[in-house]
Amino acid sequence: MSGVTQHPIRFLLSDMDGTLLLPDHSLSQRTLEAVRSLREAGVLFSLATGRPPKAMLQMIEALGVDVPTAAFNGGTIVNPDGSLLVAHYLPATAALTTLTLFADQPGIEIWVFSGGDWLLKDPGGPMVPREQHGLGYPPVKVESFEPFMERIDKIVAASANTELLIELEAQLLPLVDGQAQVSRSQPVYLDVTAMQANKGEALATLAAFLGVPLEQTAAMGDGGNDPAMFHRAGFSIAMGQAEEAVKQQADVVTGANTEEGAAQAIERYILNR
Structure with missing residues (x-):
């Protein structure tokens, strides 16, 4: 978390489970439309998750993600087609x-x-x-x-x-x-x-790859592995159902994932910026 800022957001990195996804692991139409609106507005969008790469492919396709994504909490960074860019293994x-x-x-x-x-x-x-x-x-x-x-x-x-x-x-x-x-x-x-497999390092790596300064990035998530990217991003968003310790480390708190909080946040804090 770096404090609420008015820098334009050029890149949003989002968690998947508990953030973009509903409890049944599906995407709502509103969330799909919000991410589509990001791309139309010229805002880059990617995913950072604890999932393995091949468990991301369906969502990458559904969301139209066309930049590298971070799996295993940032331990593996892959291209949209699944090819490997970076891998950090546990000692x-x-x-x-x-x-x-x-x-x-x-x-x-x-x-x-x-x-x-x-x-x-x-x-x-x-x-x-x-x-x-x-x-x-x-x-x-x-x-x-x-x-x-x-x-x-x-x-x-x-x-x-x-x-x-x-x-x-x-x-x-x-x-x-x-x-x-x-x-x-x-x-x-x-x-x-x-150690290098954390979402903060993933955000920094992806932002550098995309040529976006960190102050023009945003991060969104709900879990204990998400504050690592909150602290590196220019703007951070916690989901409404997140534990209090997670919410306290974000700049703003949106609705729960059951309330389409990710779409709410994109509409309110990114697209209207």
Whole structure:
């Protein structure tokens, strides 16, 4: 967050789940029209999400995104056709520390994303159907995560027990300090990625690639991984259903995603600027 500013916005970077998307992972017509209006007004638009790249392709096409996007919280930056621009992998030492801690926690599902695949040991976990619906493709069952340790994009602890994830986040942070980013992308997901894999770095990388000064950028999101881009953007927008700690780090708060808050924000704060 850099304070409310009157600089014209030339580039908007938006989160997906909980921001652009409704709870059923769909896009409303109003949101589609708002993004279309951005492009018509000459404002560049892109996505930054904790999702893997291939879980973004449908939304990229639906929204008409024609610039690079950031997956895995910024750990991977890809062209609209899915080809790779930048990749930051989780250090093997941090991955081992994370997996060891998570393995000792009852009620936690452990997911590893590597090489475009969603890897897990137990495909029958209760959180799996939700994630599969959101991603649009099934997981791959593995006996061990060890063969993938050198090319891990993201590790996720998933649980409906949000208090447990908050406690787990506090335990893990000092163990991987300086090695990895740890944040809750949604209340039920705790994400662990490389240090460079954060949405703030993604915003700066994309803005430089597009030739847009940071003071002429805006960021919009709802999760614990979104303030990283709020602090780098010239203007920041939090969704109405976001946790209070997230909202306090944004310049303005819009409606909830169930109220088409992203479209509201685009119409009010970007197009009318």
